[in-house]
Amino acid sequence: MIYSRIIGTGSYLPEKIVTNADLEKIVDTNDEWIQSRSGIKERRIAADDQFTCDLAEQASLKAIEAAGIKSSDLDLIIVATTTPDQVFPSTACLLQQRLGIAGPPAFDVQAVCAGFLFAIDVADKFIKTGSARCALVVGAETFSRIIDWTDRTTCVLFGDGAGAVVLRAADEPGIYxxxxxxxxxxxxxxxxxxxxxxxxxxxxxxxxxxxxxxxxxxxxxxxxxxxxxxxxxxxxxxxxxxxxxxxxxxxxxxxxxxxxxxxxxxxxxxxxxxxxxxxxxxxxxxxxxxxxxxxxxxxxxxxxxxxxxxxxxxxxxxxxxx
Ligand SMILES: CC(C)(COP(=O)(O)OP(=O)(O)OC[C@H]1O[C@@H](n2cnc3c(N)ncnc32)[C@H](O)[C@@H]1OP(=O)(O)O)[C@@H](O)C(=O)NCCC(=O)NCCS
Structure with a gap:
């Protein structure tokens, strides 16, 4: 039996911090309401010239480093995102090019906030069936781009960021x-x-x-x-x-x-x-x-x-x- 195992993790948050006090300046809200209803104090928002693939790339490089592998060891790339850089190609293909890899399958999955779980499931099945041995699975979003910043009922809740894991085939779980x-x-x-x-x-x-x-x-x-x-x-x-x-x-x-x-x-x-x-x-x-x-x-x-x-x-x- 082949299992998949997480051998490295990485993440990236954009530099810009938007606090609840910052949001008070743009919509009719307050820190007390946001914290008591959601627990959120601040969120990160991508710079205007920063896109989902940029966040995914930074998180991926850290996961690859933590896993102690080379990008060329990857034989599968899956990106979970609802906010892709382009209609097509997929963000996974854009990421693949950034990582300097050619050949292995790279594709996006879209299940919004559950997307990373869907991506992990698919990668796990690739590895269990022997179709891949070393997979990069990324969840990356610039959700701020699909938020109405005049709507206080939604804009206080979301932020941007990316996280990644490297999965490798193993004799034992890993993913149960x-x-x-x-x-x-x-x-x-x-x-x-x-x-x-x-x-x-x-x-x-x-x-x-x-x-x-x-x-x-x-x-x-x-x-x-x-x-x-x-x-x-x-x-x-x-x-x-x-x-x-x-x-x-x-x-x-x-x-x-x-x-x-x-x-x-x-x-x-x-x-x-x-x-x-x-x-x-x-x-x-x-x-x-x-x-x-x-x-x-x-x-x-x-x-x-x-x-x-x-x-x-x-x-x-x-x-x-x-
Ligand atoms: C959105 C959410 C925080 C609202 O919390 P809540 O406890 O249901 O809010 P309440 O019903 O007590 O309060 C709603 C009131 O606050 C107001 N309000 C909404 N957003 C506000 C804000 N940012 N600041 C101040 N007041 C706000 C509403 O207009 C409403 O006022 P009204 O009663 O006069 O119409 C909560 O329902 C929630 O978190 N839902 C899940 C959202 C989520 O996680 N989505 C993504 C899932 S993947």
Whole structure:
């Protein structure tokens, strides 16, 4: 049996910090409201000339360095993003060129804030079936580009960033299991209602923005991300005590706390970055993972349950031995 194992992590945040006080100057909001409703204190926003691939490249270089491999060792590149640089080629192809690699498959997956879990699932299957031996999996977003900065109900919640992992084939887990779900009937609750094939003029004029039914999304996110903890543990015949760390999608501290409570994972086992990153969509989980690996909380051999939830709805998890 072939397994895939995370052998390196990396992340990148744009330099520009936007605090809640900065947002008070552009919309009718305040630090107290934002912190009490979301836990967010600040977020990073990409510079005008910085695009998703730029963020992905920085995160990837760090993951490749941490893995102790060369870019040329990679035989698969998957980028999870909802904010690609171009309609096409994929951000993964742009990243491949930056990394100086030619030949191996490179493609994007789009599952919004659950995208990294979908990408990990695909890469894991490539490795398990012998189609790849060393994969780069990236979650990268410039979500600020699809936010209406005059809409206080959404603009306070999101940020930009990228996280990456290198997966390599191994004789032992590694990734124990992955679990993915989608339910398109909730498509209108969290979306950008225009795209390339539909009202492209709005995309072109830079007014393709995220809309959201916050309360509904909140309820669904809590249910989906706590239920999938049980699904993941059951599939591996493991108990909560076998989990060293939970890394939920970083959308809102109240969602994270409610997931921990409902899933019966104590707060000291839950990695939280949302207060400094905001919701970075597909980048949120690999960013949090890299941070906790680099600051020494996550140690080799520990079991980490990562999970995501996003528009679609889409949701997924992976149980990983580091
Ligand atoms: C958006 C969210 C933070 C709102 O929190 P909430 O507790 O439901 O908010 P409340 O219902 O208590 O408050 C809403 C009120 O605050 C106001 N409000 C909204 N945004 C505000 C802001 N940035 N500053 C001040 N007031 C704001 C609303 O206009 C509304 O006012 P009204 O009652 O006069 O109409 C919460 O629903 C949420 O996080 N949802 C999930 C969002 C998410 O994570 N999406 C991505 C998932 S991948």
């Amino acid at each position: 299991s992955t679990h993915l779900h989608s339910d398109g009937k909730y498509k209108d609750l969290l979306c950008v209602p225009v795209g390339v094939s539909r009202n492209f003029k709005q995309v072109n004029s830079g007014s393709a923005f995220t809309t959201m039914e916050g309360g509904e999304v909140f309820r669904w996110a809590v249910t989906a991300m706590s239920d999938i903890v049980d699904e993941t543990l059951d599939a591996n015949r493991m108990s909560r005590d076998d989990i060293d760390w939970l890394i939920p999608h970083q959308a809102n501290i109240r969602i994270i706390n409610a997931v921990g409570k409902r899933a019966k994972i104590p707060p000291e086992k839950v990695i939280v970055t949302v207060e400094r990153h905001g919701n970075t969509s597909a980048a949120s989980v690999p960013l949090a993972l890299d941070e906790a690996v680099r600051d020494g909380r996550i140690k080799p051999g520990q079991n980490v349950l990562i999970e995501g939830f996003g528009g679609g709805f889409t949701w997924g998890s992976a149980l990983v031995k580091m």
